[in-house]
C-alpha cells in the first residue's frame with residue numbers, strides 16, 4: 320500500500336464528518352442490514368460454508384480490515400500465523416485512525432497493517448515457519464519488513480486498489496475473497512473520501528465488478544452487522560461478481 324492512499328479530507332475529519340460524508344442513506348436497491356439482524360439468521364448456508372473453508376489467514380485479515388472500516392481508518396488487515404495456524408500477531412492499518420488504540424505506530428505514515436502486526440513480535444523471534452496474510456498486497460515497505468524479520472511466507476487476498484499500476488493477482492485465493500477485500504477497502508475510501516475519490520475512479524476502471532457491487536451496498540450495512548452477517552446478505556452477488564471478474568481477466 321502506498322503511504323497515503325486516502326484523500327486529505329480524512330486527515331482533517333471533524334466530529335460528525337463521517338456521517339456527513341456518507342450523506343443520506345440511499346433507498347433501495349441498496350442492501351442494508353435489516354433492523355433485526357442478529358447472529359446467524361442473516362447468513363446464508365453458502366456464505367457460512369465459504370467462510371469456514373477460507374482459512375484463518377483470509378478471514379482474520381478481512382475481519383481486521385472490517386474493524387478498520389468501523390474505526391474510521393483504511394480497511395486493511397494482516398495476521399501472522401504459525402505453522403499450525405495459530406495467531407502469532409495481528410494488526411490493521413492505523414495510519415488514519417482517530418487518536419487512541421495501542422498500536423505503537425498509530426498515526427504515523429508507517430502504521431500499515433503488516434507493520435503493526437510485525438511491531439508486536441519480539442526481536443529475535445524465529446518467523447521462518449510463519450505466514451503473514453494481508454488483506455491486500457503489501458507495499459514495498461511492508462514487503463521489505465517481512466523480508467527483514469524473516470517471515471517465511473507472505474500471502475495476500477487482493478491487489479491493492481490504490482496501487483498506481485495493477486499488481487499481480489493473489490495465488491490460491493478464491494475470487495470471492497478478493498471481491499470482499501476490495502469491497503471493504505473501497506467502502507472505506509467512499510466513506511471518508513467521497514464517491515469521487517481518485518482511488519474510486521481508478522477502481523471503476525480496474526475493478527468494475529467490485530465497484531458495481533459497492534454501489535448497491537449502503538454504508539450502514541457494515542456498521543450494523545458482523546462481517547459474516549454482512550457477507551450473508553451479499554453473498555450471491557459477491558459470487559456473481561467474482562465470476563464476472565474471472566471471465567473478464569480470462570482466469
Ligand SMILES: [Zn+2]
Nearest residue numbers: 320431458461
Ligand atoms: Zn504497507
